């Protein structure tokens with residue numbers, strides 16, 4: 001029996017050494033030390049031994065059990081440490097590897113144009129105003145001398161929410177709102193924002209685009225003030241070289257009215273698909289505020305006068321950066337947008 005016990009001990013110790021993970025160790029523990037294992041069996045058989053042999057064998061079996069248990073615990077500690085080391089090895093970071101580049105974002109070309117124009121006008125003493133994109137028919141049309149049924153409404157067909165609310169077709173309703181708010185006080189504002197129209201999308205038209213409205217009201221404001229202001233805008237955005245023209249136009253809320261064109265960046269004025277073979281691209285509408293509009297907002301048109309303009313922000317960005325299709329601004333194509341990294345200032 002002693003012999004048998006020694007053999008069992010050797011076997012168990014060998015298997016403990018051979019076990020390569022915690023699960024295998026547990027299998028060895030169950031097989032040798034478990035309730036149905038040979039060591040327990042031997043202990044159970046002690047009753048059959050003579051009283052002299054019993055304590056000796058008892059001590060031997062206990063010694064074997066203790067030795068196997070001690071070895072088991074030692075192996076558990078070793079394998080646990082090994083597992084932790086392996087885990088650490090897997091998770092280790094090689095600080096010498098080249099880092100992943102974080103792609104640097106930049107402002108959208110339209111945002112930059114709007115900010116540049118804002119800067120120019122703020123430097124001339126203008127305030128920045130805002131108005132809602134979902135607008136009342138009253139402010140979008142009626143307060144601007146465009147009563148219901150006026151034929152000029154057709155030029156700015158839009159998306160109606162209800163009979164009386166719509167997506168604004170231009171930023172001009174901010175004129176009416178500001179005049180109402182200022183109650184006869186002088187005004188000098190610009191208002192950038194999104195506008196919406198039922199226009200067919202093409203190289204220079206979009207159903208949603210940006211305008212920047214300008215409004216100046218005070219005593220003795222003249223057409224020459226408007227011209228000088230637009231001239232300063234054109235010089236700031238395009239430099240002195242680009243050709244500019246003002247031509248007579250019609251808006252129900254200004255009298256007289258003008259439109260400003262810039263010579264086409266693509267063909268230099270010869271005519272191409274971008275400028276619809278005219279050599280010019282229209283960038284804004286403007287004029288002297290119509291007396292009816294002043295009166296409707298509570299201003300005395302005999303005492304004060306004013307000028308207003310509405311700039312197409314996309315058209316400015318197209319001319320400034322040589323973009324030949326307005327749709328590039330809205331597709332979020334990073335190949336297009338990343339070109340503006342270099343010129344970020």
Ligand code: FA5
Nearest residue numbers: 170172199205206209283284285286308309310312315
């Ligand atoms: C207006 O919207 C007037 N509210 C401008 C104005 C303001 C006149 C104050 C007088 C006083 P118009 O419809 O022409 O005018 O548009 C102004 C500018 O917006 C155009 O010159 C053009 O640059 C731009 N624009 C017009 N329609 C579109 C479109 N579908 N897509 C992109 N830009 C457009």
